[in-house]
Structures are given as C-alpha cells and as structure tokens.
Amino acid sequence: MRCVKIPGDGRAITPTDITTESGQPDKNQAAGLQSIFYGLCACGFSASGPGKGKWFEYMKRMIDLSQVSDGRLYSSGDMVRADCRDCRGCSDCCRGMGGSILLDPMDVWRFQTGLHRDFQSLLEKEAELGMADGMILPNLKMDAKSDACLFLDENGRCSVHEFRPGLCRLFPLGRYYEENGFRYFLQIHECRNKERGKVKIKKWLGIPDLKAYEAYILSWHDFLEQCREGAGSLDGEKRRILALYVLRTFFETPFRAGKEEEFYSEFSQRLEEAGRTLGF
Numbered sequence: 586m587r588c589v590k591i592p593g594d595g596r597a598i599t600p601t602d603i604t605t606e607s608g609q610p611d612k613n614q615a616a617g618l619q620s621i622f623y624g625l626c627a628c629g630f631s632a633s634g635p636g637k638g639k640w641f642e643y644m645k646r647m648i649d650l651s652q653v654s655d656g657r658l659y660s661s662g663d664m665v666r667a668d669c670r671d672c673r674g675c676s677d678c679c680r681g682m683g684g685s686i687l688l689d690p691m692d693v694w695r696f697q698t699g700l701h702r703d704f705q706s707l708l709e710k711e712a713e714l715g716m717a718d719g720m721i722l723p724n725l726k727m728d729a730k731s732d733a734c735l736f737l738d739e740n741g742r743c744s745v746h747e748f749r750p751g752l753c754r755l756f757p758l759g760r761y762y763e764e765n766g767f768r769y770f771l772q773i774h775e776c777r778n779k780e781r782g783k784v785k786i787k788k789w790l791g792i793p794d795l796k797a798y799e800a801y802i803l804s805w806h807d808f809l810e811q812c813r814e815g816a817g818s819l820d821g822e823k824r825r826i827l828a829l830y831v832l833r834t835f836f837e838t839p840f841r842a843g844k845e846e847e848f849y850s851e852f853s854q855r856l857e858e859a860g861r862t863l864g865f
C-alpha cells in the first residue's frame with residue numbers, strides 16, 4: 586500500500602514522502618508520483634475525463650449531450666427521473682470507477698468533520714492522488730481486489746452515506762458547465778435501474794444550503810479552469826509548483842470550519858488569497 590506523509594514543516598509533499606506501509610521509502614511509487622508531478626498536461630484534459638469513468642462533469646466544449654443524456658438541462662428546482670429507490674442491492678456505481686470520483690475541498694472537509702478523518706489518513710486508505718485537468722487532485726480509490734470503493738460495506742451499502750462526496754450525491758446526474766454557471770443533466774446509460782422515480786434535484790442532492798453549495802462548486806470549477814489555462818503557458822517545473830500549491834492550499838491544509846456555512850466562508854477566503862497569489 587502507498588502511504589503519503591503530509592510534512593508538518595510547511596513544505597509540500599514530494600515523492601520522498603511516499604513510503605511503504607512500514608515507513609520505508611517506496612521507490613517505485615515515488616517514481617510513479619514523480620512522473621505525475623512532471624507529467625502535468627498542458628492541454629488540461631484528464632485521465633478522469635469523458636469515457637474513463639461514469640461520474641461526469643462536463644464543460645460545454647467537451648461533449649454532445651444528446652449522446653449521454655435525455656437531451657435536457659435541469660435546474661435544482663426541477664423534477665428529474667433520478668430516484669433509484671434505494672438501489673435495491675445494486676452497488677454498480679460504487680464499483681469499477683477507476684479514479685473518476687474526484688474529491689473537492691468540501692468532500693475532504695466533510696470526511697474531516699463527520700468521520701474525524703484527516704486528508705493524510707484518507708490517502709492512506711480510501712483515497713489517492715491523481716492527475717485531473719492538469720492539477721493533482723484526490724479521488725476515491727477502488728479496492729485492488731474487489732474493484733469497489735473502500736467505503737462500500739459488506740452489504741453493498743455506502744458506509745459513509747451522510748458524508749458521501751458531492752459526485753456520489755449527484756449520480757446519476759451530471760453537471761454541465763456553461764459560460765456563467767452550470768445546470769444538471771441526467772445520464773441515461775450509467776444506472777442500470779430503469780424504474781427510477783421522479784425527484785426534485787434539490788432533494789436528491791440532500792445539501793441544506795444548495796444555493797451556497799452551487800456557488801461554491803462553480804467557484805471551485807472556475808478556479809481550476811483558470812489554473813488549467815494559466816498552466817498552459819508555464820514550463821514543466823512551474824506547472825508542478827502550481828499543482829502542488831493548489832493541493833497544499835485546498836486539501837493538505839485542513840479547514841478549521843465546524844459548520845457548512847463556515848466552510849463556504851473559509852473556502853472563499855482561501856480562494857481570494859490564491860487568486861491574489863496566482864495573479865487571477
């Protein structure tokens with residue numbers, strides 16, 4: 586198993602912080618992460634983009650919606666046929682997802698406050714780092730043997746339902762980003778349950794202050810887009826520094842917030858500071 590040590594002295598993680606379970610340097614894994622660090626892709630298109638996973642977030646330029654959806658775009662107040670009625674023993678969308686279930690800063694904060702799990706402990710078990718849109722971002726890891734999410738319990742149920750990540754809440758919906766916002770769409774090929782009921786998107790997501798959450802999601806998405814665009818003009822070493830800065834600022838450094846509204850405010854402050862630092 587790969588372990589990543591988050592340095593306590595303020596520096597960002599490096600390949601030498603990657604060890605085996607016994608704490609010995611893991612040369613193979615370190616080399617792997619080094620190639621991640623140095624392989625930052627200027628085009629910004631990620632291994633978790635369309636076609637490689639089932640958890641979709643699309644920008645306008647990426648897809649033909651008619652291929653993957655019912656052709657409609659929805660707002661959070663709309664009813665949509667997404668309710669799989671407790672899934673009835675199916676756990677397909679928690680298996681075989683590769684690295685496509687990306688975590689955003691709020692997901693990590695939820696695990697931190699709800700499960701008392703810090704970022705490093707997640708990386709030691711249920712999550713891993715990967716490349717996504719030119720950034721180094723965490724994603725849920727699939728078990729090496731069963732190819733299932735490590736939060737899936739022995740009964741095929743999500744053991745962290747209350748604190749599940751945003752993309753898990755969304756499924757089988759996706760987000761479709763437009764010029765000044767995003768709307769939702771229904772993925773038609775991904776959930777095998779064809780008897781789904783209609784549900785209001787707001788209820789399906791189960792997020793108390795959905796307006797604030799949507800604003801947060803949009804600002805995080807826009808920030809990553811700006812990083813991706815900015816990275817295109819940087820050399821490899823500077824892109825590496827940018828990616829590590831984002832990882833450190835939004836994931837490695839724990840949020841102090843105890844409540845959801847406090848998280849949004851703290852996130853906004855970090856975003857503003859990051860924008861100033863990066864010249865956005």
Ligand code: SF4
Nearest residue numbers: 672675676678776778
């Ligand atoms: S694929 Fe559909 S029915 Fe199966 S677990 Fe996922 S949402 Fe539920």
Ligand code: SF4
Nearest residue numbers: 679734736737743753
């Ligand atoms: S966190 Fe829960 S809902 Fe999400 S993939 Fe894992 S088991 Fe499934």
